[in-house]
Amino acid sequence: MVPGCRTLITELTAYEEGAGSGLRRAGVKLHLAVCGDCSRYLDQARALRAALGALATGAVAPPIRDRLLERFRAWHAALPPGETGG
Amino acid sequence: MSTSADQALIRSLLRGDEAAFAALVDRLHPRLVRLSRRFVASDAAAEDAAQDTWQAVLQGLSGFAGRCALDTWILQIALNRARSRGVRDARARPLDELELEGRFSWLGVWKDPPRRWRIEASPETAAANRELVALLAEALDALPDQQRTVVVLRDVELLSAAEVCAVLELSEENQRVLLHRGRARLRSALELALADPVPAPVPA
Numbered sequence: 001m002v003p004g005c006r007t008l009i010t011e012l013t014a015y016e017e018g019a020g021s022g023l024r025r026a027g028v029k030l031h032l033a034v035c036g037d038c039s040r041y042l043d044q045a046r047a048l049r050a051a052l053g054a055l056a057t058g059a060v061a062p063p064i065r066d067r068l069l070e071r072f073r074a075w076h077a078a079l080p081p082g083e084t085g086g
Numbered sequence: 087m088s089t090s091a092d093q094a095l096i097r098s099l100l101r102g103d104e105a106a107f108a109a110l111v112d113r114l115h116p117r118l119v120r121l122s123r124r125f126v127a128s129d130a131a132a133e134d135a136a137q138d139t140w141q142a143v144l145q146g147l148s149g150f151a152g153r154c155a156l157d158t159w160i161l162q163i164a165l166n167r168a169r170s171r172g173v174r175d176a177r178a179r180p181l182d183e184l185e186l187e188g189r190f191s192w193l194g195v196w197k198d199p200p201r202r203w204r205i206e207a208s209p210e211t212a213a214a215n216r217e218l219v220a221l222l223a224e225a226l227d228a229l230p231d232q233q234r235t236v237v238v239l240r241d242v243e244l245l246s247a248a249e250v251c252a253v254l255e256l257s258e259e260n261q262r263v264l265l266h267r268g269r270a271r272l273r274s275a276l277e278l279a280l281a282d283p284v285p286a287p288v289p290a
Binding site: 004005007009012013014017019020029036037038041043044045046047048049050052053054055056057058059060064065067068069071072073074075076083084 | 092093099100101102104107108112115116117120128133137140144145148155174177185190193194195199200202208209210211212213214215217218219222223226241242243244247262263267269270272273276277
């Protein structure tokens with residue numbers, strides 16, 4: 001069965017996550033092929049996800065790396081001998 | 087469950103292998119800072135929270151029982167720390183403004199369909215659009231805590247659904263519901279910021 005607009009939008013994430021029967025998925029695909037409004041919604045949702053991925057920037061600044069390594073050395077030096085795995 | 091690679095890494099760390107620790111920091115520290123940043127009020131506070139996380143990771147390492155993957159455990163520590171430090175006030179917009187329900191007719195067909203955005207944003211070009219990315223960062227910070235966490239882990243950090251379920255101890259179904267609501271709200275928030283104004287009716 002082909003879902004209506006509201007049902008499709010409600011189930012969009014499930015659809016994109018690969019959930020649902022083959023028949024249901026075919027219905028969603030068919031709806032999207034003929035419904036410009038839902039297609040626009042889907043395009044916008046996908047554009048939004050692509051843009052979210054762009055927030056994943058940044059590297060470890062050398063001074064911070066050095067500080068963390070210093071703490072690692074201090075931590076290791078203070079470990080009881082039994083915990084260092086020999 | 088932790089993998090044998092995790093177990094080997096833990097043994098290296100307990101032996102004092104600095105290169106192993108440096109590699110782990112290089113791989114995960116930027117992620118810890120970004121995650122923390124979504125809960126605390128400044129970049130400096132996010133950096134502090136991430137550094138505290140490493141301290142807690144080292145302190146807990148010899149007692150880490152390996153019930154989950156090492157990355158999962160580290161992310162749990164980071165989220166707990168960032169959330170407990172979080173001073174972000176709930177700046178969420180009124181719920182109804184971002185709800186879609188009123189935009190369908192009783193037949194379940196769009197009554198107020200999604201509007202065109204004034205910037206072109208296709209999945210291919212969106213990541214390069216600074217305005218869009220900046221608006222999203224702002225909208226993300228206005229999401230309810232759980233939705234924000236799931237959206238950040240899935241769509242910014244690109245963890246799998248299974249990994250997010252493990253980190254947050256959520257069922258698959260709950261994870262999906264939070265992801266769906268969070269994404270829908272983000273899209274609505276962007277629409278408010280970016281949609282063409284509704285054209286005035288042409289006089290007859």
